[in-house]
Amino acid sequence: MTTAGQKVAVITGASQGIGAGLVAAYRKLGYGVVATSRSIAPSSDPDVLTVRGDISDPATAERVIAAGIERFGRIDTLVNNAGVFIAKPFAEYTATDYESAIGVNLTGFFRITQLAAERMLAQGSGHIVQITTSLVDHASSDVTSVLASLTKGGLQSATKALAIEYAGRGVRANAVALGIVKTPMHPEAYYEMLAAMHPLGRMGEVDDVTEAVIYLEGAAFVTGEILHVDGGQSAGR
Template sequence: MSTSGQKVVVITGASQGIGAGLVDAYRKLGHLVVATSRGIADSRDPEVVTVRGDIADPATAERVIAAGLERFGRIDTLVNNAGIFVAKPFTEYTQEDYDAVIGVNLAGFFRITQLAVEQMLRQGDGGHVVQITTSLVDHALSSVPSALASLTKGGLQSATKALAIEYADRGVRSNAVSLGIIKTPMHPESTHEALGALHPVGRMGETGDVVDAVLYLENAPFVTGEILHVDGGQSAGH
């Protein structure tokens, strides 16, 4: 059970890259953590509970929130970090591509956010939901075909604002961090120079850039409905 003063954060897509960075950062902030992904390892930290599962499956969301409540007794923040990006010309997307991207990016957001917000409202002392999206929603690039990313992550950005307004008077905040291309294990080092050149600042972002943005929002009680761009200037133009 959560001790006095300790908050509890749920982080999806938490096994590597940005998600793993967020787990470490929230622990340093003093939060208890519920971390989930398909391949996440068992935790050796008694203040981190891990749940393996596909977030596209609503049953995974049910197990994640249940595990957090069983171990820590409350949910204060949800970071919807899990996501799939498939870069293909629009006419080459397959039904399998569509199902996979919609499943993780939209269905994966939907059920766990319902459950987390429901618990925050039950607690009665507010809460925070953060979505990780992409600046391609705001500034498409001809060199990076991204219709499925725009369809799904654009939906999350709209939902972010809708949730912010729906629950503003009940203390539950909703924000998003909209990313450029970040150095994570999904991008081989051989691609870094070319990917960096897509950003006006001439480089890729670091995991720490994303973590800092999420923690800023975590500690900004007057900020809700914000789409915070962490994208090396990409959304501003080229």
């Protein structure tokens, strides 16, 4: 169980990059954290519970939320950070590409969010955050991104729908739409090229993302927001 007054965050895709940064950021706030990914290692921190599993399998969502409730007794925040990005010309996407993107980006969001929302509504408070991409709002000729736009665009629309459905019940929903962030996903050899794709002339850092999520965490009057953390990409070029 949590200590008196301790809140609890569930973070998907939590083993590296943005997800690992989010685990650290929520711990700094004093939250207990349930961290999940396919390859996550056990944590030596007693306030971080790790659960291995493929988020595209609804059974993983069931295990993550059940384990969080068993350990901490509540769920206050869910950050749907797990995601796949497959950049190919539209006609070259395979059935496997499609299933992977739908599985992680949409199915991975759906069941765990249902289960977390159920707990939040019972508590009368909670916060659901999606990590998306600014390509949803501002397609770029530099990046072929139909599968990302199809799935992450769905998440942004769902974020607004959840925000309105739950606005009178103490549960907020927001999204953070990203530019290109320095994570293990991007080889260092491409950094200069990727930096040039942002009006601010640099790639995002993990801290840029975590600061945005933590801002939303404390912004009690903000719901249904799509917060762009993208170096100006969505504004234009």
